[in-house]
Amino acid sequence: MNISSITRLTAALALTSAVAFGGDSHAIKVGKVITMAGEPIENGIVLIESGRITAVGPASEIQIPWDAEVFEAPNLVAFPGQVEACTSQGMDRANESIDVAPFLNVVDSVDPVNFFYEEMLRAGITTLNVQQGNSTVIAGRGMIVKPSGMTVAAMTVRPEAGIKIAITPKRGKSRAVQLMILREAFAGLRRTLEGLVQEANDGNDHARREALAQGRDFEAEDGKGRAMTGSGWIVEGLEAVPRASIDSKILPLLAIVEGRISVYMACSTPMDVLHGLEIAKENGFLAQTVLLLGPTCWKVSDEIKAAGVRGVILSSTLEHTERAPFAEEDTVTVLPTHFAEKGIPFALASQNSTTESLWFQAARCVALGVDREVALAAITSGPAEVIGLSSEVGTIEKGKHGNLVLLSGDPLSLQTQVRYVFIEGELTYDRTTDTRLQHLMDGVQPEGTSADEPVVEDIHEEERTAGDK
Amino acid sequence: MIYPGFLISCVLFALASPAPEAPKPVDLTVHAEYLHVAPGEVVRNALIQIQEGKIASVLPGRSAPDGALSVHSIMAGMIDASARVTPGLVAVEQSKEVITNLSVTDSLDFFNPAWDRLARTGVTTALIAPPDYNVVGGFSVVVKTSGPKRVEARVVNGASILRGAIGDLPSAGNSPAFGRPTNFYARRPTTRMGVEWEWRKAFFDAAQSARFPDAEFEGADVLRACLAGDVRIFIQAWTTADIRTAVYLDEEMQAEGYGDLDIVIDAGAEAWKEPAFLVRTGTPVVLPPFPATGRLGERAFMPWDTGRKLIDLGIMIALSAHGETGLKERLSAQAGYAIRGGLTFDEALACVTTTPARLLGVEKQVGTVKSGMDADLVLWNGAPFSATSNIVGVVASGEVVLTPR
Numbered sequence: 001m002n003i004s005s006i007t008r009l010t011a012a013l014a015l016t017s018a019v020a021f022g023g024d025s026h027a028i029k030v031g032k033v034i035t036m037a038g039e040p041i042e043n044g045i046v047l048i049e050s051g052r053i054t055a056v057g058p059a060s061e062i063q064i065p066w067d068a069e070v071f072e073a074p075n076l077v078a079f080p081g082q083v084e085a086c087t088s089q090g091m092d093r094a095n096e097s098i099d100v101a102p103f104l105n106v107v108d109s110v111d112p113v114n115f116f117y118e119e120m121l122r123a124g125i126t127t128l129n130v131q132q133g134n135s136t137v138i139a140g141r142g143m144i145v146k147p148s149g150m151t152v153a154a155m156t157v158r159p160e161a162g163i164k165i166a167i168t169p170k171r172g173k174s175r176a177v178q179l180m181i182l183r184e185a186f187a188g189l190r191r192t193l194e195g196l197v198q199e200a201n202d203g204n205d206h207a208r209r210e211a212l213a214q215g216r217d218f219e220a221e222d223g224k225g226r227a228m229t230g231s232g233w234i235v236e237g238l239e240a241v242p243r244a245s246i247d248s249k250i251l252p253l254l255a256i257v258e259g260r261i262s263v264y265m266a267c268s269t270p271m272d273v274l275h276g277l278e279i280a281k282e283n284g285f286l287a288q289t290v291l292l293l294g295p296t297c298w299k300v301s302d303e304i305k306a307a308g309v310r311g312v313i314l315s316s317t318l319e320h321t322e323r324a325p326f327a328e329e330d331t332v333t334v335l336p337t338h339f340a341e342k343g344i345p346f347a348l349a350s351q352n353s354t355t356e357s358l359w360f361q362a363a364r365c366v367a368l369g370v371d372r373e374v375a376l377a378a379i380t381s382g383p384a385e386v387i388g389l390s391s392e393v394g395t396i397e398k399g400k401h402g403n404l405v406l407l408s409g410d411p412l413s414l415q416t417q418v419r420y421v422f423i424e425g426e427l428t429y430d431r432t433t434d435t436r437l438q439h440l441m442d443g444v445q446p447e448g449t450s451a452d453e454p455v456v457e458d459i460h461e462e463e464r465t466a467g468d469k
Numbered sequence: 470m471i472y473p474g475f476l477i478s479c480v481l482f483a484l485a486s487p488a489p490e491a492p493k494p495v496d497l498t499v500h501a502e503y504l505h506v507a508p509g510e511v512v513r514n515a516l517i518q519i520q521e522g523k524i525a526s527v528l529p530g531r532s533a534p535d536g537a538l539s540v541h542s543i544m545a546g547m548i549d550a551s552a553r554v555t556p557g558l559v560a561v562e563q564s565k566e567v568i569t570n571l572s573v574t575d576s577l578d579f580f581n582p583a584w585d586r587l588a589r590t591g592v593t594t595a596l597i598a599p600p601d602y603n604v605v606g607g608f609s610v611v612v613k614t615s616g617p618k619r620v621e622a623r624v625v626n627g628a629s630i631l632r633g634a635i636g637d638l639p640s641a642g643n644s645p646a647f648g649r650p651t652n653f654y655a656r657r658p659t660t661r662m663g664v665e666w667e668w669r670k671a672f673f674d675a676a677q678s679a680r681f682p683d684a685e686f687e688g689a690d691v692l693r694a695c696l697a698g699d700v701r702i703f704i705q706a707w708t709t710a711d712i713r714t715a716v717y718l719d720e721e722m723q724a725e726g727y728g729d730l731d732i733v734i735d736a737g738a739e740a741w742k743e744p745a746f747l748v749r750t751g752t753p754v755v756l757p758p759f760p761a762t763g764r765l766g767e768r769a770f771m772p773w774d775t776g777r778k779l780i781d782l783g784i785m786i787a788l789s790a791h792g793e794t795g796l797k798e799r800l801s802a803q804a805g806y807a808i809r810g811g812l813t814f815d816e817a818l819a820c821v822t823t824t825p826a827r828l829l830g831v832e833k834q835v836g837t838v839k840s841g842m843d844a845d846l847v848l849w850n851g852a853p854f855s856a857t858s859n860i861v862g863v864v865a866s867g868e869v870v871l872t873p874r
Contacts, residue, residue, distance in 0.1 A: 332874065363856030364796070372857075414809040414856045440763045441810065443741055443772035 025049045026425045027068040029059060030406060033078040036380045037395040046078060048402035051424035056396055071427070076419055079411050080396050081126025081403030082358045085313045085347035085383035086264050086292060088164075090116040094133030096140065099170075100185045102163055102252035104140030106130055110152045117147035117155075121429050122437060123357040124405035124418045125350070127157060127394075129387045131164040134266040134292075135171055137181045139164035141252055141261070144387060146403075148428045158389065162262035162290075163252060167272040167279075179275055186283045189253045193228070193235040193246070200225075200240040207245040218244045230258045232284020256285050262310070262388055268294035277307045290386050292349075295320045298333050301342045311345035311386035318348075318364050334368045336378060347383035348375075363412040376411065493520050496867055499846060500533035501543035505853065507837040508819040517543065519844040522867035526840050538873055540861060544818060544853050545838050546593030546845025547800050548825035550703075550755045551735050551789035552614075554583045554597060561602040566639070566657050567671045569631060569688035572608035573599045579618035585870070587792060588615040590799040593845035593865045594625060594826075594835045595792075598735075601634035601705045602641065604658060604667040608632065609703060611829045613843075615865040628830030631695060634705040635714050637767050639664045665714050669721065672696060676727035696728025701830070705735045707757070707769040709742040716746040733828055736789075738769035741778045753785035753828055758798055759806040776820065777811030787825040788817075801847070805854040817854055848873055 026048040033044030035056060045062040047055040055062055064070060088094040091109040110130060120128060131142030144158040169178035196207055212218070222244035228234045246254065255261040263285050267273045273291060280286045289309045291297070295317040297304075304312065320333045339346040348361040358379040365375035384394025393401050402425035409416040421429035431437065435446035497519040504515035506527065516531035517524060533539035560576035562568045577597060587595065595614055599606035609632045611625040633639075643657040658664045675692030678684040694700040706712045712734055719730045734740060737754035740747055747754065756775060763770050779786050788807055790800040804817040812820070826836030835843050844867040851858030862873040 360797075360856060366857035367851065367855075367859035369850070412857050414805045414854070439772065441773045443770075443774065443778070 024051075024425060025065050025068040026402065026422075027062075027064040027070045028078060028404065028406075028422065029064075029070060029072045029074070030076050030078045031074050033396055034080075034376075034411065035396040036080050036376060037397045043074075044078065046396060046402070046404060048422070048425035051402055051426075053396060053398055053400050053402050055398060071420075071422075073406055073420070076406040076408060077411070078396060079124070079405045079407055080380045080394055081401075081405055081421065081423065082124050082379045083347070083383035083387065083389070083394055084120065084125050084128040084350060084358065085311075085386045086129050086131050086290070086349060088131060088133040090114045090120075090128070090130060090145075091132070095135040095170075096132065099137040099181050101136065101140050102138050102256075103249045104132075105160065106132060106140055106142050107152050107156075107159060109140075110143070110145065110155065112150050112152060112155055117145075118436070120350075121147040121421055122418060122434060123350070123359065124407070124421055125358060126403040126405070126421060126423050126428075127384070127387075127389065127401075129161060129264075129383075131162055131264050134164070134166045134168060136164065136166055137170065137178060138185055138253070139166070142264070144389060146423050148423050148426075157392075160261065161387065162264050163256060164264045164266065165276070166266040167276040168266055168268040168294075175272075175275075179279070182279060185253060186257065186279075189250050189257065190233060190235060192250060193238060193241075193254070196241045196246065197235055197237040201237065207247075208242065211242075211245040216244050216248070218242060228254075228258065230284040231287070232257055232282055257283050259285060259288055261288070263289045264292060264313075265289055266292045267297055270297050270300040273297050273300045274303060277303060277309070280309070281307065288388070295335070296322075298335055298338045301338060301344060305342050305344055309344075310388065311347065311382075312339060313347045313349050313383075313386060314339070315349065316351045316361060318361070319368055334370065336365045336370045336374065337368070340370070340374050345382060345385050346378060347386045348378045359411055363414075366412060372412075493525075495525065496520055496522075497844070497864070497869070498534060498537040499543065499848070499864065500531065500537050500539040501541065501848070503542045503852075504838060505542065505544040505818060506839060507545070508815040508823060515543070517838065517844075517846070519864070519867045522844055524838060524840050524842050524844050527838060538848065538862060538869070540848040540873060541851050542849040542853050542858075543838065544847050544849070545822045545836055546843070546847055546863070546865060547591050547804075547821040548594040548596075548787075548829065548831075548836060549587075549592045549789050549792065549800050549821075550596045550733075550787045550825040550828050551757070551791055552587065552592065552595030552597055553792040554581065554587060554595065554614075555600055556581075558600060558602065561600050562607065563602075566603060566667045567605040567633075567688070568599075568603055568607045569605055569671075569691035570607075571599075572610060573597055573606075573632075574608070574610045574620060574624065577610070577612065577620065577623075579620070579623060583792070583794075584614050586794040588865055589860075589863055589871045590790075590794045590801065591847035591860045591863050592790070592800050593843075593847075593863070594829075594831065596630065596703070596825075596829050598630075598632040598703060601632075601636075601638040603633070604639045604664055605631060605633040605671065611831055613866060615868065615870050625829075625831050625834060627834075628828075629694070629700045630829070631691065631700050631702045632705075633668070633702060635664055635668065635711040636661065636705065636707055638705070639667075661711075665718075668714075668718055672718070672722055672727060672730075676722075676725070693728075695730055696722060698729050698731045701731045701733060701828075703733045703735045703755070707736050707738045707765060707767040709739040711767075712737055712740055713743060713746055716750050716752060719750055719752070736766065736791075738765045738771035738775075740784070740786075741772065741775045744779060744782050744784060747779075747784050748782050753787070753824075754779060755787045755789050755825070755828070756803075756807075758790050758793060758803055759810070773806060773810035775810065776807040776816070780812065780816055785824055785828070786820055787828055788820040801854060801860055805856060808854055814852075814854065 028046045033041040043059045045059050129144050132139035141160045142162045144161040145155040149155040169175050225239040225241050228238040265276045280289045291312045293312050322331045350358040362375040362379045381394040384390040404422050406420040407416050419431045438444040495518045499517045504512040512529045516528040518526045598609040609630040611627040612623045640658040643659045675689045678689040704715045706715050733753045735755045736757040740754045788803045790803050804821050807817045822836045826832040846864040848862030849858050850861045863871040
């Protein structure tokens with residue numbers, strides 16, 4: 001039985017199998033699979049079941065399940081869906097007007113029909129960490145999404161996946177005020193927690209009664225007290241305070257100090273990095289901190305390495321050039337090379353336009369002399385690691401989400417097109433139906449978006465044809 | 470500026486080789502694994518010898534001598550036919566709508582660091598035009614983007630190129646100081662219609678002045694030279710309506726028997742919409758930088774396969790970065806984008822070297838890497854225009870303006 005008859009058979013069985021087994025099984029058969037976890041596989045097959053990759057290997061070794069829907073593209077290259085490590089686009093607006101707002105959640109701000117997500121999908125980016133902007137001190141809680149789905153719930157990959165903290169001052173503030181507000185936020189948290197413990201020990205129950213009055217749930221874990229954990233500071237005796245009785249305005253801060261939520265720290269200068277690292281250390285969240293670095297921050301890379309943050313995210317300036325005032329020579333630092341040599345996990349970030357997407361950043365890295373594998377990792381497995389999702393996305397491996405992009409060629413070539421995108425096994429993007437891209441690339445005006453030439457009725461047609469006779 | 474004597478000596482040198490009587494010392498030697506001599510012409514392991522700013526010889530199959538610059542690929546210095554490095558509005562002569570007897574040469578500031586930035590992106594020759602706030606703004610000039618900071622050292626003798634515009638810009642902001650325009654003949658154009666009228670009036674008057682000496686006016690000789698085809702006209706026309714207007718202008722002059730204009734459309738973003746006009750008159754187009762969203766100046770829309778479509782129709786095109794030097798805007802990036810839009814490598818190379826050289830009439834001096842040509846080279850660490858390659862060095866008139874690290 002040849003492949004096409006298998007395809008026909010599976011197509012015929014597709015309905016039955018979906019009904020009978022309730023699972024969705026996909027087999028994607030391509031000319032080459034760049035897994036980003038080992039050598040590329042020629043003539044490879046990726047099997048996906050219920051959104052997860054169940055097997056990857058050469059066609060000769062992989063048995064396609066009888067109920068799998070087969071997608072055959074022998075001329076295309078499968079590449080992991082790229083991962084955008086931190087973006088502030090695709091939201092209603094990126095920033096709050098209040099300084100400390102960890103109680104907010106971008107779930108209320110993410111706009112599923114924003115063109116941004118369409119643009120990301122078109123570029124082959126399948127996982128995005130959406131965090132608030134840098135014009136804040138402590139921002140609301142961000143989330144990891146996929147660029148498909150018409151509701152935020154459908155887009156969600158990880159809710160509450162991090163909080164943006166800006167060390168670089170927001171507009172109109174000095175660094176001193178910025179840092180004072182930041183330090184005070186954590187100092188205030190500590191005072192409040194100590195107060196709660198004191199109240200509990202004194203037998204007062206104000207917080208609990210307040211929480212009940214607000215209708216907060218005291219069921220299950222929330223109803224219990226739990227000793228505080230964390231590597232920074234600890235308030236002894238917090239187990240006496242039910243977690244639900246702690247004001248939800250400061251609970252996310254407690255999550256930061258207890259190391260339960262990632263922190264994305266915006267630092268535009270080396271001095272910001274040093275302040276940020278110090279505050280992260282004091283409050284015990286260094287290990288789950290990711291630094292968003294400005295072009296000069298490579299200067300404190302040793303301190304970053306020593307601090308042991310989870311990773312860094314580079315801006316689109318990949319090469320930093322500096323001219324010493326009295327020397328004629330430029331000092332040029334290629335940032336990806338620098339961080340790779342220091343052994344600091346890093347991710348590239350896209351500027352979210354056709355010409356500045358993640359693949360282009362990776363290509364620029366190669367142009368600057370960065371090893372090709374390092375550059376490709378910096379848009380796939382690298383950002384997955386940085387956002388703490390390396391067990392789920394970033395490579396084409398058994399057990400991970402079935403996120404893959406089918407390319408017409410080399411991932412870093414200008415001529416390569418993103419043909420299809422699969423997210424969790426579902427065909428989510430098909431270039432042949434992308435009318436907006438066809439308009440941009442081929443000048444094909446999408447149907448129904450422009451007025452047709454008016455049809456003028458030829459009222460003299462009869463006379464003329466009569467004359468001809 | 471070519472010094473004729475020098476040019477002759479170069480030719481003689483080339484003829485006399487391989488046994489010149491007293492070989493001049495080689496000023497600079499550059500080596501490349503792949504030398505793109507001209508579009509479609511590659512020399513492997515080429516050694517380029519440079520003397521007095523010119524390419525003295527190109528030797529194939531050589532290995533890099535010690536101390537010579539050696540890179541993966543070398544191509545000719547790029548030529549931007551719409552580089553837009555001008556002092557801005559101070560270069561706009563405001564006394565008339567149609568200025569034909571001034572040249573932008575006098576307003577060039579070679580101390581502007583923008584020239585260095587441009588040269589370091591591999592653009593070694595550029596057409597500089599007056600800003601488009603006049604209908605006809607005067608003569609453009611072809612210059613080298615680096616070299617001594619003097620006009621005579623930088624100007625390249627090419628075609629005489631007059632500059633004009635159709636569209637929004639020449640009428641932008643034109644309103645009388647007070648009240649309404651009182652006289653049809655005494656106002657600057659305030660609409661696109663007025664711009665078009667100014668173009669036709671200028672050539673009509675010039676044609677009349679050839680027949681009636683009394684009708685002679687200042688600058689009419691230049692317009693007559695345009696009608697005779699001796700002066701090329703670069704017309705900025707973004708939208709298809711403006712491109713059509715330019716072509717109609719040419720055809721009207723022909724129909725009236727006044728002459729035949731030699732027009733090049735600059736910033737012809739919408740040339741793809743009604744290419745039949747350009748095919749009909751054989752009009753070349755300089756394309757503006759590729760826009761990420763397709764949208765450009767004056768509400769024009771340029772899809773990324775514009776280059777492919779126009780070349781397929783036999784329309785001559787050059788690419789331009791409009792003088793932008795950012796990593797994603799510069800001319801080498803535009804060539805890459807054109808390839809993304811369907812051009813072959815050789816076509817893209819032609820669009821930034823030999824084609825603009827022909828449009829500017831400087832193809833005998835720049836645009837290819839052959840002996841006797843200016844020693845303008847772009848040095849790459851990989852295949853030129855590829856997203857994974859970088860310009861690592863630039864040589865302009867034999868001087869290294871960007872040194873490979």
